[in-house]
Amino acid sequence: MIALESVNESKVAVVYHTGKVDSAKHLKIGPVPGESTAILPGYGIEYATCGTVRFKVKCENGHEGVRVNSCDRKECPVCSTRWANRRARKAAKRFWWIFENQDNHVSRSAKNARHVSLGIPPSMWGRPYLEVVKWATKALRDSLRSGGGLYVGHAWRFKDARGESVQWKHSDLNPQVVYPIIDSWAVYSPHVHFVIFGWLIPVDEFEAKYGCRYTYHSATPSELEVYFTIRYLLTHTALIEKHHSLIWFGKCSYNRVVLASEYKETVRALCPECHAPMLYETPEGTWAPWHIEITRRHYKFKVIQKYLEKIDPTELHITTPLRV
Numbered sequence: 115m116i117a118l119e120s121v122n123e124s125k126v127a128v129v130y131h132t133g134k135v136d137s138a139k140h141l142k143i144g145p146v147p148g149e150s151t152a153i154l155p156g157y158g159i160e161y162a163t164c165g166t167v168r169f170k171v172k173c174e175n176g177h178e179g180v181r182v183n184s185c186d187r188k189e190c191p192v193c194s195t196r197w198a199n200r201r202a203r204k205a206a207k208r209f210w211w212i213f214e215n216q217d218n219h220v221s222r223s224a225k226n227a228r229h230v231s232l233g234i235p236p237s238m239w240g241r242p243y244l245e246v247v248k249w250a251t252k253a254l255r256d257s258l259r260s261g262g263g264l265y266v267g268h269a270w271r272f273k274d275a276r277g278e279s280v281q282w283k284h285s286d287l288n289p290q291v292v293y294p295i296i297d298s299w300a301v302y303s304p305h306v307h308f309v310i311f312g313w314l315i316p317v318d319e320f321e322a323k324y325g326c327r328y329t330y331h332s333a334t335p336s337e338l339e340v341y342f343t344i345r346y347l348l349t350h351t352a353l354i355e356k357h358h359s360l361i362w363f364g365k366c367s368y369n370r371v372v373l374a375s376e377y378k379e380t381v382r383a384l385c386p387e388c389h390a391p392m393l394y395e396t397p398e399g400t401w402a403p404w405h406i407e408i409t410r411r412h413y414k415f416k417v418i419q420k421y422l423e424k425i426d427p428t429e430l431h432i433t434t435p436l437r438v
């Protein structure tokens with residue numbers, strides 16, 4: 115982690131992050147049809163306080179760290195990772211609760227929760243991005259039986275100078291890039307990622323019907339695996355103004371599952387490395403137990419009215435006399 119010092123009037127603020135986005139990198143991102151303002155997470159402008167230290171922390175076993183200020187915006191080059199972490203954690207808890215509590219034991223099989231993606235046929239790339247994403251999600255949703263999930267749209271794939279694929283974590287366009295760092299470009303190639311459960315029709319049958327194939331990536335047999343998958347997908351989704359980055363469907367949609375209750379709870383902060391209780395440095399320079407506020411959410415399935423059965427007109431009896 116890099117510490118950058120910047121003088122602000124009479125005090126010094128220490129900023130912790132891996133580096134801000136170079137404005138020249140915007141030129142390496144391909145245009146998105148119908149969405150001229152589409153950007154990657156972390157490609158906006160940070161606030162002056164983003165990444166500045168609030169206080170120091172340490173655990174009872176000696177592991178040290180700092181608590182920093184965050185705006186929690188997806189476009190911020192300093193705080194976009196925190197945004198992805200928080201959204202993925204919330205989504206993973208909701209997905210896994212639905213997965214474990216649904217009434218269909220076939221869909222509840224652990225091996226049935228998985229990550230798949232669907233590439234848009236090149237013949238459709240000239241259409242507006244949101245239109246082709248909607249087409250892809252409808253195609254997979256209609257091919258999924260007794261299930262549901264969420265999806266995240268991606269507008270680009272990352273290529274090096276030779277046109278070979280580059281993983282997002284190694285792309286120099288990633289604000290949180292890890293070594294080896296590869297010089298790459300974001301090439302327009304729309305595709306949609308899904309985290310789903312349920313029975314999906316065979317890929318050959320899907321291709322015969324829609325002209326493209328879905329790709330099975332991995333199983334997500336635990337809430338933690340779901341969290342890691344969603345977090346990674348959110349770090350390089352296409353940010354579209356006034357549109358959500360993550361959308362639910364099927365048994366996971368908002369008209370099927372609602373928030374039953376939500377409350378705040380104060381708990382002792384634990385070390386992420388050794389899970390020992392943590393302390394924070396007070397303004398007086400002493401160390402005190404560090405408590406944090408967390409949100410507990412409980413969900414419930416929404417009661418859905420059955421569709422009215424078709425009535426035979428010959429069996430319809432009118433009791434109210436008609437006016438002539």
